[in-house]
Amino acid sequence: MPEFEIPPDDLDRQLSVVDPDDASLQHLAVVGDTYTVLLSGAQTAGRFCLIDMKVPNGGGPGPHRHDFEEMFHLLEGEIEFIFRGEKSVAKAGMTVNIPANAPHSFKNVSGADVRMLCLCAPAGQEVFFAQVGTPVESRTASAPELTKDQFGAFLAKAAALAPEFRTELLKP
Structure with a gap:
């Protein structure tokens, strides 16, 4: 078995300690939802981004797919996910992983706001949302x-920007 060597510490990278209520963070309205970029690819050497999502009743994106992993952890409320045409409901405390390239969407049908964390690996989705x-x-x-x-x-x-961000918007 070959030896594995851990690379040296990258002293150019810094610790990130983030308060989601920090007004200096990037807070964005996207498809009726409010997304706060907690950690961007610039902070994680492109490895991932972390987004705090507030999804009001009726909110959520339409069907789409992309070639990166997307994970959601529900902090408050419950939300309906449609994954490859099958519906499921995630509630506070639950985690949902969407494999790369799989068609999916989510919608808040609970009657109250939902709050969840979204991790995309590698990073880049936060740049799409900013644009x-x-x-x-x-x-x-x-x-x-x-x-x-x-x-x-x-x-x-x-739709025009989606291909640049390795995303395909699908018909409902």
Whole structure:
């Protein structure tokens, strides 16, 4: 068995201690949800990103797939996931892993806000959200209501950028 050698410590990387309520974090309204970037790829050498998601009743993205792993840990509430066409419900305390390339979506049908952590590995999804989202004041801020035309413009922008971020938006 070959010997394994751990590389030396990268002294350019720093410890990250993050308060999700820090106003200086990037808080983004995306598809009616509010996403707060807790750790970006810049902080993790591109290994992963961590996003705090507030999903209001009725919120969540439509069907899509991407070539990176995506894990959700429910902090508050419950949410419906559709994975390869099959529905399941995750409740506070539960963790859901979406394998790379698998079609999926999620929707809050609980009647109350859901809060969950989303980890994407490798990083990059946070950059996509920054490019399609709208800045909001905090992790608890509600996403602005979009008119039909604004929502259509959002979808067109997301669809145009998706391939750059290794994502495919699917038909419902």
